[in-house]
Amino acid sequence: MKKVTIADVAQHAGVSKSTVSQYLNQRFDYMGEQTKARIEEAIAALEYSPNIVARSLKQKSTTTIGVIVANILHVFSTQVIRAIEDVCNEHNFHVIICNADDQPEKEKKYIEMLRAKQVDGIIAVPTGGNVALYQDLVEKNFPIVFMDRLMHGVEIDTVLLDNEKASFLAVEALLKQGYSQIAMISPFLDPNITPREERINGYKKALEQHQIPLEERYIVPSEISEMQESIDQLIHLPNPPNAIIAVNDRVLKQVLTYTKKHKMRIPDDVAVIGIDDVPYADIFSPALTTVAQPAFEMGEKAANLLFEKIKSKERSNQTQIYRFEPELIARESC
Amino acid sequence: MKKVTIADVAQHAGVSKSTVSQYLNQRFDYMGEQTKARIEEAIAALEYSPNIVARSLKQKSTTTIGVIVANILHVFSTQVIRAIEDVCNEHNFHVIICNADDQPEKEKKYIEMLRAKQVDGIIAVPTGGNVALYQDLVEKNFPIVFMDRLMHGVEIDTVLLDNEKASFLAVEALLKQGYSQIAMISPFLDPNITPREERINGYKKALEQHQIPLEERYIVPSEISEMQESIDQLIHLPNPPNAIIAVNDRVLKQVLTYTKKHKMRIPDDVAVIGIDDVPYADIFSPALTTVAQPAFEMGEKAANLLFEKIKSKERSNQTQIYRFEPELIARESC
DNA sequence: CTGAAAGCGCTTACAG
DNA sequence: CTGAAAGCGCTTACAG
Numbered sequence: 001m002k003k004v005t006i007a008d009v010a011q012h013a014g015v016s017k018s019t020v021s022q023y024l025n026q027r028f029d030y031m032g033e034q035t036k037a038r039i040e041e042a043i044a045a046l047e048y049s050p051n052i053v054a055r056s057l058k059q060k061s062t063t064t065i066g067v068i069v070a071n072i073l074h075v076f077s078t079q080v081i082r083a084i085e086d087v088c089n090e091h092n093f094h095v096i097i098c099n100a101d102d103q104p105e106k107e108k109k110y111i112e113m114l115r116a117k118q119v120d121g122i123i124a125v126p127t128g129g130n131v132a133l134y135q136d137l138v139e140k141n142f143p144i145v146f147m148d149r150l151m152h153g154v155e156i157d158t159v160l161l162d163n164e165k166a167s168f169l170a171v172e173a174l175l176k177q178g179y180s181q182i183a184m185i186s187p188f189l190d191p192n193i194t195p196r197e198e199r200i201n202g203y204k205k206a207l208e209q210h211q212i213p214l215e216e217r218y219i220v221p222s223e224i225s226e227m228q229e230s231i232d233q234l235i236h237l238p239n240p241p242n243a244i245i246a247v248n249d250r251v252l253k254q255v256l257t258y259t260k261k262h263k264m265r266i267p268d269d270v271a272v273i274g275i276d277d278v279p280y281a282d283i284f285s286p287a288l289t290t291v292a293q294p295a296f297e298m299g300e301k302a303a304n305l306l307f308e309k310i311k312s313k314e315r316s317n318q319t320q321i322y323r324f325e326p327e328l329i330a331r332e333s334c
Numbered sequence: 335m336k337k338v339t340i341a342d343v344a345q346h347a348g349v350s351k352s353t354v355s356q357y358l359n360q361r362f363d364y365m366g367e368q369t370k371a372r373i374e375e376a377i378a379a380l381e382y383s384p385n386i387v388a389r390s391l392k393q394k395s396t397t398t399i400g401v402i403v404a405n406i407l408h409v410f411s412t413q414v415i416r417a418i419e420d421v422c423n424e425h426n427f428h429v430i431i432c433n434a435d436d437q438p439e440k441e442k443k444y445i446e447m448l449r450a451k452q453v454d455g456i457i458a459v460p461t462g463g464n465v466a467l468y469q470d471l472v473e474k475n476f477p478i479v480f481m482d483r484l485m486h487g488v489e490i491d492t493v494l495l496d497n498e499k500a501s502f503l504a505v506e507a508l509l510k511q512g513y514s515q516i517a518m519i520s521p522f523l524d525p526n527i528t529p530r531e532e533r534i535n536g537y538k539k540a541l542e543q544h545q546i547p548l549e550e551r552y553i554v555p556s557e558i559s560e561m562q563e564s565i566d567q568l569i570h571l572p573n574p575p576n577a578i579i580a581v582n583d584r585v586l587k588q589v590l591t592y593t594k595k596h597k598m599r600i601p602d603d604v605a606v607i608g609i610d611d612v613p614y615a616d617i618f619s620p621a622l623t624t625v626a627q628p629a630f631e632m633g634e635k636a637a638n639l640l641f642e643k644i645k646s647k648e649r650s651n652q653t654q655i656y657r658f659e660p661e662l663i664a665r666e667s668c
Numbered sequence: 669c670t671g672a673a674a675g676c677g678c679t680t681a682c683a684g
Numbered sequence: 685c686t687g688a689a690a691g692c693g694c695t696t697a698c699a700g
Contacts, residue, residue: 005693014369016671021695030669052450054693058676059388064430064451072419078412085406085433094447095430099419113428116386117398256617261369280614283590339677350687355679364685387676392692 005014005047011041026052063091064305066114068098068107068124075249076295077125077278082145083299084123091307092100093120104129115142121306126151128192143309147302149194155319161293163195166326167202169291170245170273175210177334179243179271182207183218183234185227185255187249199247199275215239227254228261235262237268243271245334249278252288271334275326286332298324336379339557339567347376360480390452397425398630399640400448402441402458409583410610410629411459414481416456421565425641427454438463449476455640458486477643481636484614487489489653493636497529500660501536502543503625504579504607509544513577513605516541517568519561519589520581533581533609549573562590562595569596569604574593577605577668583612586622605668609660620666632658 007022010017015035022031023039035189042048051084054064067084069077081097088095096114100107105129109134114122126134134154137144146158168185184203186196200219207214218241222230231254234241246252252274259266266272266286274281277292301322338356341625344351349369356365364453366387376382390396401418403411415431422429430448432443438461445467448456455477460468468488480492501518508516518537520530534553541548552575556564565588568575586608593600600606600620610614611626635656 003693006695007693017694018671018696019669020672021669026696032669035669049446051391051452052447052695053387053391053452054676056567056676057385057678057693058392058695060676062387062451072416073412078407081431082406082433085431089433093448093639094430094432094451096427097415097419097431099416099423112383113386113426115384117396117428118385118387155513244692253613253617260617260619261623278614280618283587283594284614285594285619287594337677340679343679352680352687352689353685355688359679367685369686383678388692390681390692391677391694393681394692521680 003051004048006048006050008046009039009042009048012046014041019090020238029239045092059090060118061120062118063192064094064096064117066096066098066110066119066124068100068110068114068122068126069108070102070125070127070238071099076148076293080302083296084303087303087307093265100125101126102127104273105131111137115303120310121145123147123302123306126127128190128193141315143304143306145302145309147298150321151192151193157305157320157322159305160324161195161298162323163198163230163326164202164205166275166293167199167245169264169326169328170208170275171203171210173211173273173289173328173330174243174245174271174334175212177267177271179267179334180212181215181218182212182243182245182289183220183241184245185220185222185226185231185234185251186249187222187251189221196247203245215241218289224250224254227251228258231255231258236263242271243267243273246272248265249274252276252277252278252290256284263295266333273334277329281329281331284333288333289331291326292329293326294324337385338382340382340384342380343373343376343382344382346451347372349373364545388573395454396452398430398451398453399426399644400430400444400456400458402436402444402448402456402460403433404436404459404461405433406431409613410482410627413573414630414633414636417630418637421634421637421641434459434461434623436461442467445471454477457481457636457640459483460526462524475649477640479636479639482631484655490502491639491656493632493639493656494528494658495632495660496657497660498536498539500609500625501533501579502540503654503660503662504609505537505540505544507548507607507623507662507664508577508605508668509578511601511605513601514546515549515552515573515575515666516546516577516579517554517575518579518581519554519556519565519585521555521561521585523555530581537579549575558588561585562592565592566591569598575604577601577607579610580606582626583608583610586610586612586624590618600667607633607668611663611665615663615665618667622638622667623665624663625660626663627660628658650654 006020010020020039026144085095098110107127108130123145125148126146127295131153138155144156220230220234244255246255264270274290277290281288281290340351340354344354354373419429432444441461442464457479459482460480465487472489478490480490554568556563578589580589598604608624611624615622615624
């Protein structure tokens with residue numbers, strides 16, 4: 001099955017390849033109506049479709065971007081990718097997706113392959129492990145934007161939730177309902193994973209601002225696999241908390257697993273609030289109060305920023321951090 | 335920032351481009367140790383990385399595939415894509431994702447662009463609307479495999495759940511617990527959307543096999559947006575069902591929304607079982623009995639099939655349908 | 669208004 | 685064991 005090329009079209013239409021190329025690129029300024037019609041006819045007759053790989057080689061643009069997330073299975077990533085894909089589709093761009101699984105080596109491999117494939121830009125949730133590599137990209141003025149995680153020592157625009165604000169909203173929602181023994185549960189802390197760090201900080205600041213003494217044992221960092229036990233210890237403290245903030249959706253699930261197993265009533269035995277909205281929040285009993293992040297807008301913003309960089313080609317003078325507002329969705333769990 | 339090319343490496347190493355290319359392609363058969371070392375050194379010194387677009391043009395392979403799903407936001411799609419991406423990563427392939435949103439025009443645009451970009455193959459959940467286009471691809475022997483939906487009139491291997499079996503499992507789980515007034519709720523029916531069709535058929539067959547008379551009004555096809563009302567009518571039938579099968583996860587959510595709003599107890603007032611497992615099944619009260627599909631294995635299978643086709647290049651003699659086994663996960667809702 | 673020629677950055681027979 | 689040349693399928697000044 002021989003592919004039909006621009007040469008075939010040119011021959012069929014009785015013109016040169018150059019003229020066909022002009023036609024394809026809408027450069028009709030000086031083209032005779034008849035030439036145009038003949039080319040049109042030839043393209044239809046041969047069912048010609050241009051080879052974009054050849055075009056990309058010449059034009060130095062693949063109209064493709066890469067998106068590197070931690071794991072596409074996480075709801076937040078999925079929503080972000082959907083938003084990015086929508087923006088790309090409007091621009092007739094395509095997106096290659098990559099799961100770094102929080103492994104810097106995997107991230108590195110993806111970045112190198114994406115570059116070798118000449119993608120026009122990259123949106124990444126960085127693992128934190130490839131400072132030199134990213135630094136090199138910014139020096140080459142390669143279009144790139146980060147999401148969800150701040151990476152220190154690299155000058156790259158980043159789209160983030162206002163994570164401290166999210167914790168403030170959670171703490172204040174709890175206080176308003178009269179809960180002041182507030183615990184916060186999180187996966188293990190990692191300075192590279194910005195949301196956890198900032199949400200814990202926000203929690204501390206919110207307590208301080210409301211003059212609630214910080215009880216260190218109310219901060220529970222724990223592997224997800226050991227979280228049932230960690231929660232158990234928390235609940236059996238001499239002065240147990242009467243409210244729990246889950247730092248993200250996966251922690252929330254652990255908390256709900258625990259309360260179900262131990263037949264604890266929410267919010268009577270313990271109030272619960274989660275950062276990250278979850279799809280079952282409404283149908284749960286009690287309906288779950290959460291702090292939602294505008295994942296779609298964030299993905300859209302990242303994509304738009306990337307397109308600006310791709311278009312402009314000039315080095316942006318200074319890197320920016322774009323913070324998005326979390327939103328409290330008050331339901332019944334606190 | 336000039337890109338470094340194979341010519342630069344050749345010059346730096348004092349050899350020809352051909353030799354560098356041999357090196358890059360691991361054709362060391364006759365290469366002198368010294369030549370090799372010099373090239374190696376030059377590559378490192380110049381931080382050279384081959385331009386895969388140029389290679390693709392010559393080799394007619396982009397080591398990239400396209401995946402077209404209905405909507406990446408659906409949990410099933412996300413899992414399938416994750417599995418596909420993992421297989422691709424092992425093969426050093428990349429995946430471009432596309433959301434067709436059940437719109438044939440969108441699907442068409444994606445297929446044409448993917449082909450123009452010379453992807454090596456496509457995995458798609460077809461909308462049903464582009465028979466001619468797909469037919470054309472199979473005639474050109476282009477590697478392609480379908481998932482989740484059967485498309486009649488096109489000879490393409492398809493990976494599917496054994497949907498009828500899923501309904502059998504659901505019906506039988508219900509019967510075993512003594513529920514025989516079984517309703518089935520589904521979004522509007524569409525012959526192109528195989529799972530719904532087959533699950534309804536399976537439901538009918540299962541009832542028949544167990545000699546339960548079919549009550550037509552127990553089959554409720556309804557837009558998601560009108561589903562609350564449809565469920566309400568069902569529940570207020572003179573002889574209402576005592577059990578409901580939700581044909582998929584989105585319907586399940588509608589059912590649970592209804593039961594919560596109307597304070598119906600599950601399974602006492604109505605038993606519930608869902609096809610598609612949901613992430614909150616375990617933590618729900620009562621825990622939800624579901625019929626799960628092996629989404630990851632299905633995605634993996636689709637990817638492996640596609641790679642076989644990409645490798646073999648010879649037309650497969652006859653198209654196959656690969657059915658995967660659903661699994662009943664018995665919990666507390668029936 | 670249109671065409672010949674060079675070039676994008678690789679690979680691949682083929683010659684020596 | 686290595687290099688010169690042609691070619692993959694386009695685009696783009698430039699000439700006429």
